[in-house]
Amino acid sequence: MNNRPIDILEKSKGKRVMIKLRNMTNVSGEIKAYDLHLNMWLDNAKITDTNTNIEKEVGKILIRGDNITYIAPSK
Amino acid sequence: MNNRPIDILEKSKGKRVMIKLRNMTNVSGEIKAYDLHLNMWLDNAKITDTNTNIEKEVGKILIRGDNITYIAPSK
Amino acid sequence: MNNRPIDILEKSKGKRVMIKLRNMTNVSGEIKAYDLHLNMWLDNAKITDTNTNIEKEVGKILIRGDNITYIAPSK
Amino acid sequence: MNNRPIDILEKSKGKRVMIKLRNMTNVSGEIKAYDLHLNMWLDNAKITDTNTNIEKEVGKILIRGDNITYIAPSK
Amino acid sequence: MNNRPIDILEKSKGKRVMIKLRNMTNVSGEIKAYDLHLNMWLDNAKITDTNTNIEKEVGKILIRGDNITYIAPSK
Amino acid sequence: MNNRPIDILEKSKGKRVMIKLRNMTNVSGEIKAYDLHLNMWLDNAKITDTNTNIEKEVGKILIRGDNITYIAPSK
Amino acid sequence: MNNRPIDILEKSKGKRVMIKLRNMTNVSGEIKAYDLHLNMWLDNAKITDTNTNIEKEVGKILIRGDNITYIAPSK
Numbered sequence: 001m002n003n004r005p006i007d008i009l010e011k012s013k014g015k016r017v018m019i020k021l022r023n024m025t026n027v028s029g030e031i032k033a034y035d036l037h038l039n040m041w042l043d044n045a046k047i048t049d050t051n052t053n054i055e056k057e058v059g060k061i062l063i064r065g066d067n068i069t070y071i072a073p074s075k
Numbered sequence: 076m077n078n079r080p081i082d083i084l085e086k087s088k089g090k091r092v093m094i095k096l097r098n099m100t101n102v103s104g105e106i107k108a109y110d111l112h113l114n115m116w117l118d119n120a121k122i123t124d125t126n127t128n129i130e131k132e133v134g135k136i137l138i139r140g141d142n143i144t145y146i147a148p149s150k
Numbered sequence: 151m152n153n154r155p156i157d158i159l160e161k162s163k164g165k166r167v168m169i170k171l172r173n174m175t176n177v178s179g180e181i182k183a184y185d186l187h188l189n190m191w192l193d194n195a196k197i198t199d200t201n202t203n204i205e206k207e208v209g210k211i212l213i214r215g216d217n218i219t220y221i222a223p224s225k
Numbered sequence: 226m227n228n229r230p231i232d233i234l235e236k237s238k239g240k241r242v243m244i245k246l247r248n249m250t251n252v253s254g255e256i257k258a259y260d261l262h263l264n265m266w267l268d269n270a271k272i273t274d275t276n277t278n279i280e281k282e283v284g285k286i287l288i289r290g291d292n293i294t295y296i297a298p299s300k
Numbered sequence: 301m302n303n304r305p306i307d308i309l310e311k312s313k314g315k316r317v318m319i320k321l322r323n324m325t326n327v328s329g330e331i332k333a334y335d336l337h338l339n340m341w342l343d344n345a346k347i348t349d350t351n352t353n354i355e356k357e358v359g360k361i362l363i364r365g366d367n368i369t370y371i372a373p374s375k
Numbered sequence: 376m377n378n379r380p381i382d383i384l385e386k387s388k389g390k391r392v393m394i395k396l397r398n399m400t401n402v403s404g405e406i407k408a409y410d411l412h413l414n415m416w417l418d419n420a421k422i423t424d425t426n427t428n429i430e431k432e433v434g435k436i437l438i439r440g441d442n443i444t445y446i447a448p449s450k
Numbered sequence: 451m452n453n454r455p456i457d458i459l460e461k462s463k464g465k466r467v468m469i470k471l472r473n474m475t476n477v478s479g480e481i482k483a484y485d486l487h488l489n490m491w492l493d494n495a496k497i498t499d500t501n502t503n504i505e506k507e508v509g510k511i512l513i514r515g516d517n518i519t520y521i522a523p524s525k
Binding site: 171173175177182183184185189190191195208209210211212213214216217 | 228229230231232233234247263290291293294295296297298300
């Protein structure tokens with residue numbers, strides 16, 4: 001096992017990712033910092049309510065890792 | 076990994092943040108203290124029920140960290 | 151980080167606090183004892199069902215900390 | 226912090242308590258034994274479904290602590 | 301604190317108990333083995349769906365402890 | 376306490392078991408490997424949606440243990 | 451106990467697997483990395499909403515292990 005799953009984040013530092021939360025919310029932003037629990041500090045973040053598709057820009061944001069379902073780097 | 080996600084809070088000490096809880100509630104207030112579980116002591120806190128948009132001022136408040144989805148410092 | 155979030159409780163020992171539980175219940179009472187998990191022993195406690203607003207006086211009560219959303223000392 | 230929250234149970238050994246569970250159930254009974262997780266052994270226990278108010282006598286019962294919202298000693 | 305809550309199970313080894321699970325299911329059976337997490341091995345087990353009252357005999361069963369609300373030995 | 380609950384699985388190695396998951400799903404298959412968290416590797420597995428009774432054959436499967444309610448060996 | 455459940459993943463490195471998440475979502479992709487919590491890095495991933503059957507291609511993805519119900523390698 002050469003790679004660890006979390007290495008996907010190291011390669012995405014400073015780049016934009018899309019994060020799916022458990023509560024029908026998507027957050028996108030640039031990774032500023034992360035830890036092993038997947039606590040994430042994002043800059044220039046946007047929050048999307050996936051029920052209504054309403055977007056909100058929030059600047060900096062700290063996401064508590066245990067709310068995260070998955071993280072997808074921008075292609 | 077130079078920064079830790081939690082450093083976003085250190086830079087916000089004494090400043091106003093908006094905290095999204097899991098139960099359709101937002102809390103805003105000034106950070107007085109926090110810990111690694113994201114337990115938060117806020118001063119001059121306001122609680123908003125996101126279903127009804129009713130706001131309530133509560134002064135000091137201690138939030139148990141595991142109810143928190145994300146924390147956004149004021150821009 | 152000079153203060154810990156839990157210090158808010160030390161200053162409230164013997165005073166009345168309002169505790170929001172996860173299950174649509176509020177409990178108010180005087181803090182007799184607490185621990186780091188936010189397990190709380192309250193005296194002269196009152197339980198309010200936030201759906202019906204029905205209040206019940208229960209005297210002493212022990213709340214298991216992991217049911218707590220937030221704790222607000224009386225102003 | 227002289228008292229621990231759990232001390233409320235030590236003073237109630239052999240006495241009747243009312244326990245609120247998370248799933249719309251109340252259990253009352255005499256405390257025979259408890260531990261730090263709030264696992265509880267009750268004697269002469271009665272279970273009440275709080276939806277229907279139907280009561281059932283069960284004799285001895287072991288409650289797994291993580292189902293407990295709060296414990297109130299009889300006044 | 302002379303007794304531990306789990307001692308209620310030691311006295312019930314080989315005897316029939318009723319176990320209430322979180323998901324509207326009751327399981328009864330004879331205790332063959334248990335551990336501190338309340339993982340339970342029952343023999344001659346019967347599963348009852350408490351919505352429909354339909355019973356099913358399953359022989360041996362291993363219950364993962366964190367699904368258990370309470371355990372009541374047969375009177 | 377001579378037996379451990381998990382010993383029920385050791386005796387079922389290579390044999391067919393029925394596993395009840397929390398999300399209205401049953402999985403049956405032959406035990407290839409398991410661990411103390413009840414993570415299970417099954418061969419020749421079949422998944423049944425207990426709402427629709429639709430069955431699907433999936434071959435090998437790894438079940439994350441914390442989704443499991445109970446495991447019943449074939450009689 | 452010669453095999454560990456997680457060994458099923460080692461044999462699937464670089465191959466396509468189907469992952470069932472708790473929230474009505476399936477993710478398929480090639481295993482790039484995994485760890486003992488079942489955190490998974492997949493390449494060439496596809497996400498399917500099992501309510502609507504709508505598929506989305508996302509490239510790389512990191513899944514937080516505690517959202518996973520089961521993992522089935524392609525036959």
